[in-house]
Amino acid sequence: MTQSPYPSTALDAARRSIADQLREIRRDAGLTGRDVATRAGWQASKVSRLQSATTPPSDDDIRAWCVACGAEDKIPDLLAANRTADSMYLEWRRVQRTGLRRLQESRIPLYERTRQFRVYSSSVIPGFLQTFEYAAALLGSIARVHGTPDDVDDAAAARVERSHIIRDGDHRFAILLEESVLRHVIGDAATMAGQLGYLLSVMALPAVSVGIVPAGRPRDMWTLETFTAFDEDRVHVELLTAAVTVTTPGEITQYARAFEEMAALAVYGSAARSRISAAIDALD
Numbered sequence: 424m425t426q427s428p429y430p431s432t433a434l435d436a437a438r439r440s441i442a443d444q445l446r447e448i449r450r451d452a453g454l455t456g457r458d459v460a461t462r463a464g465w466q467a468s469k470v471s472r473l474q475s476a477t478t479p480p481s482d483d484d485i486r487a488w489c490v491a492c493g494a495e496d497k498i499p500d501l502l503a504a505n506r507t508a509d510s511m512y513l514e515w516r517r518v519q520r521t522g523l524r525r526l527q528e529s530r531i532p533l534y535e536r537t538r539q540f541r542v543y544s545s546s547v548i549p550g551f552l553q554t555f556e557y558a559a560a561l562l563g564s565i566a567r568v569h570g571t572p573d574d575v576d577d578a579a580a581a582r583v584e585r586s587h588i589i590r591d592g593d594h595r596f597a598i599l600l601e602e603s604v605l606r607h608v609i610g611d612a613a614t615m616a617g618q619l620g621y622l623l624s625v626m627a628l629p630a631v632s633v634g635i636v637p638a639g640r641p642r643d644m645w646t647l648e649t650f651t652a653f654d655e656d657r658v659h660v661e662l663l664t665a666a667v668t669v670t671t672p673g674e675i676t677q678y679a680r681a682f683e684e685m686a687a688l689a690v691y692g693s694a695a696r697s698r699i700s701a702a703i704d705a706l707d
Contacts, residue, residue: 437508442476452492462491541652545601557618558582560610596631602638605702612706634689644684
């Protein structure tokens, strides 16, 4: 299989969708790739790169392609899709260059207007549920890996302050954690014990539902990347090198279905609390 030139599956899918549409427009027009190249004044290799998604098209490329194929009516939708793809991938270094605290604070308006949060995490305790000590240890690791400004204590305080929404306002939180998250020690054993103890207390809040996906349980759905769905409007997907924002309705629906599949695998209530308690007991 050819390696994708794009750093995430969501962005790869968006780019390939645009390339597929360009190819279909050409075929519907009864043209070959060389025909399009001639009409647009390009090298034939450019047509090949565009319709294989090897190279992302510019807005001018899309206009020229559609004009060459007599499909000017397709231009607005393709331009919108192309600009959405352009905005999906944000390098962490660019987002974080002014410091981690600014990043935490920048998300407050989105969090405050969202009513239903669905969070699946295969990596860490979600930010909404983090203690200051856990957040500081985690953000310290992020700052070190990405080489961002060292404002970890301020950023951790901002993250914890932002988490007031789990107690205030008309918000609901459905949170799914892979059991491995409970066993991955962030900071030290004391930090992790405090975090897991806080998780137990937060589970009693009426607005919060926490499910644990047990390790070792047979499943049809593989472990996914960590993501957060904000109402039905957008999904944020967290990768090592990027934050991907998904806004295409079809992709949001896919994440919603994946969340439901994971939710069906999870345990809740006393069964979830017993797994958290076992993780605390296992700490050195």
